[in-house]
Amino acid sequence: MSVPAKKRPRSEKRKRAIQQALKKSKYILCPKCKRPKKPHLVCSYCGSYKNREILKSKLDKKELKKLNKQKAKTAEKQK
Numbered sequence: 001m002s003v004p005a006k007k008r009p010r011s012e013k014r015k016r017a018i019q020q021a022l023k024k025s026k027y028i029l030c031p032k033c034k035r036p037k038k039p040h041l042v043c044s045y046c047g048s049y050k051n052r053e054i055l056k057s058k059l060d061k062k063e064l065k066k067l068n069k070q071k072a073k074t075a076e077k078q079k
């Protein structure tokens with residue numbers, strides 16, 4: 001049989017309420033376009049996952065060119 005609500009301590013009620021609270025969603029930066037994306041999911045902007053293009057990107061051709069140029073620059077710096 002269940003215990004009436006008035007006989008339950010406040011702490012018990014609050015402990016239960018914690019489990020129902022909304023949790024802050026986690027975000028990471030996409031390694032390709034540096035925009036925030038959810039971990040373990042395809043990036044919604046550039047459509048890449050693990051540095052492979054999976055979906056068609058929402059980015060303009062100009063933006064993609066810029067990104068490729070930046071990548072080339074960073075690659076040169078590493079050498």
Ligand SMILES: [Zn+2]
Binds near residue numbers: 031034035045046048
């Ligand atoms: Zn991206």
